[in-house]
């Protein structure tokens with residue numbers, strides 16, 4: 565209850581020294597940029613496709629796997645313990661369920677992520693090992709995002725893809741959080757209770773900016789991956805008439821190989 569009261573006081577903006585306010589202010593511009601990535605714009609226009617949704621879930625799966633494993637491993641660290649809410653927030657199981665529903669039982673062999681996802685994941689592993697206090701920046705960026713705009717994105721996904729039940733959509737639902745707004749207040753007050761030196765606080769703010777940038781890069785890479793796949797599809801059908809000519813087969817093979825290397829796609 566005390567937590568809730570202090571969180572409400574913070575929300576009034578009286579005291580600008582709380583971590584929750586500083587982190588929001590520090591990432592404000594990055595949030596606008598994240599909202600304006602092509603992938604998020606497609607979302608806001610209600611134009612998300614099944615292909616976009618599937619690749620997004622694949623990347624989120626790898627990101628949450630790293631984030632939640634590192635939070636679990638560091639759950640008793642003094643900067644992690646206050647914001648450790650596995651029961652309420654963990655997304656890994658729900659992502660596994662969604663991927664199984666959308667990609668089939670052998671979904672693990674079909675998870676494809678771009679290079680930016682791999683970099684994001686590596687950063688999470690590195691700070692989990694070397695500087696766990698920075699995990700709060702990443703947990704904030706993803707979980708508070710999921711509990712905010714993410715709730716609207718869930719409804720848009722259901723509508724855009726014409727999914728009739730909750731199947732394939734469990735990523736957006738938090739059954740153990742009855743009120744996202746109240747939970748966010750609790751989370752902010754827990755963030756504010758973490759004891760950090762000035763230096764550590766500055767590092768957390770910097771890491772939150774980096775966390776948004778990792779997300780932006782993932783969205784941009786996913787979009788490139790999808791347009792590349794669409795172009796490859798298109799040229800496959802255009803080439804159908806002359807692909808029997810060996811020199812054309814060779815040239816197309818070289819182009820596809822170069823484009824794949826250029827995009828840095830990792831099939832896990």
Ligand code: HEM
Pocket residue numbers: 584587588595598599604605607608704705706708709710712713714776779
């Ligand atoms: C279509 C894209 C998005 C929309 C429409 C959207 C919308 C929103 C809205 C309406 C809020 C609540 C603002 C408030 O309470 O003052 C919010 C908060 C937040 N969003 Fe987003 N968002 C989007 C994408 C993202 C992305 C991609 C991320 C990060 C990966 C993100 C991270 C956050 C965070 C961390 C908060 C909590 C801010 C705070 O209260 O400290 N959002 N978003």
